[in-house]
Amino acid sequence: QVQLVQSGAEMKKPGSSVKVSCKASRGTFSSYAVNWVRQAPGQGLEWMGRLIPSLGLANYAQMFQDRVTLTADRSTTTAYMELRSLRSEDTAVYYCTRGEAFDIWGPGTVVAVS
Amino acid sequence: QAVVTQEPSFSVSPGGTVTLSCGLSSGSVSTSHYAGWYQQTPGQAPRTLIYSTNIRSSGVPDRFSGSILGNKAALTITGAQADDEAHYYCVLSMGGDNWVFGGGTKLTVL
Numbered sequence: 001q002v003q004l005v006q007s008g009a010e011m012k013k014p015g016s017s018v019k020v021s022c023k024a025s026r027g028t029f030s031s032y033a034v035n036w037v038r039q040a041p042g043q044g045l046e047w048m049g050r051l052i053p054s055l056g057l058a059n060y061a062q063m064f065q066d067r068v069t070l071t072a073d074r075s076t077t078t079a080y081m082e083l084r085s086l087r088s089e090d091t092a093v094y095y096c097t098r099g100e101a102f103d104i105w106g107p108g109t110v111v112a113v114s
Numbered sequence: 115q116a117v118v119t120q121e122p123s124f125s126v127s128p129g130g131t132v133t134l135s136c137g138l139s140s141g142s143v144s145t146s147h148y149a150g151w152y153q154q155t156p157g158q159a160p161r162t163l164i165y166s167t168n169i170r171s172s173g174v175p176d177r178f179s180g181s182i183l184g185n186k187a188a189l190t191i192t193g194a195q196a197d198d199e200a201h202y203y204c205v206l207s208m209g210g211d212n213w214v215f216g217g218g219t220k221l222t223v224l
Contacts, residue, residue, distance in 0.1 A: 001172075035213070037160075045152070045160065045203050045215040059211045062115060101165035102150055102205065103172075108159050 002026050004096055004106035011112045012086050019082040020109045022096030027077070029053045032099040034079040036070065038092040039108075048094075053079055086113045116140065118206050120216035126194045126223055134219050135186040136204030142185035147206040149187035151180055154201045154218075163202075164189060191221075199223045 003025040010018050022034060036048040049060035053072035060068055064083075072079045079096060093108040117139035126132035136149055143149060145167050152160035162171040164180035167187060177192045187206070191198055204216045 037215070044201075044218040045154075045205075047205065047213040047215055050211060050213075061212065095159060097160075100148065100207075101162065101169075101171070102152070102160075103162050103165065105159040105162070 002098070002104055004098065004104055006094075006096060006106040006109045009110040009112070011114070014087055014113055016086050017082060017084045018086060018111050019080055020094050020096075020111070021078055021080050022106050023078045028075065029072070029077070029079065029098065034070070034072070035097045035099075035102060036068075036081045037095045037097055037102075039095070040089070040092040043092075045095075048081070051079060083111075086111075088113050116206075116208055116214060118204065118214050118216035120202075120204060120219045122217070123220045123222070126191070126198075126221065128194060128196060128223055130194050131190065131192045132194060132221065133183070134189045134191075134202055134204075134221070135183070136188070136206065136216050137186040138206070143182060143187045143206065145182060147187065147208075149180065149182075150205045151178075151187075151189045152203045152205070153198075154203065155199075160203065194223050196223050 005023045007021040033050045033052045035050040051058040051070035058070040067084045069082045091113045095108045096106040098104040119137045151164040154160045168180040201218045203218045
């Protein structure tokens with residue numbers, strides 16, 4: 001079964017940007033969408049947006065619309081989430097997850113902003 | 115933006131049955147919201163239980179089931195076990211390829 005492999009933990013300064021990657025362990029994401037979900041410490045899950053790598057189409061949750069960009073490489077084996085203008089409230093675990101069913105989850109990437 | 119509501123906490127006895135709900139601050143949940151349910155234990159990534167209201171994800175035991183009950187999506191766990199103790203999150207599609215998670219329910223098995 002496909003697994004999602006995410007990039008390592010990041011420590012960032014306020015005002016900077018972070019780019020998190022998510023790679024499908026076998027092959028490409030095919031026609032599946034890739035969703036990005038974050039979880040602040042002790043809090044619930046928050047949907048940020050999704051990208052269909054094969055089409056390059058992205059849509060974003062309203063609260064992230066101005067600060068997040070979702071992309072994928074040309075081979076559509078790796079998806080990326082870039083979050084700009086970081087603030088302390090962006091400290092969270094960032095997950096990628098596959099498809100409309102959110103059926104496969106990456107292990108998460110810790111982003112600490114301080 | 116619509117708010118997705120879940121009970122903050124729930125408890126169930128071992129072997130018992132519990133139904134968790136997922137509603138909307140305004141309006142009813144239907145199959146058009148494609149409700150999904152996810153289980154999360156501390157320090158772990160979420161695990162998919164149910165998607166599209168009632169489709170069980172691969173490898174999920176059949177004691178987990180999803181449905182629409184009244185005006186809410188529901189997750190029913192029958193024969194609760196100690197390792198079902200976790201946080202449970204639902205997600206709803208709000209159309210336009212936008213999704214919103216509920217705040218989660220902490221389930222205690224005791």
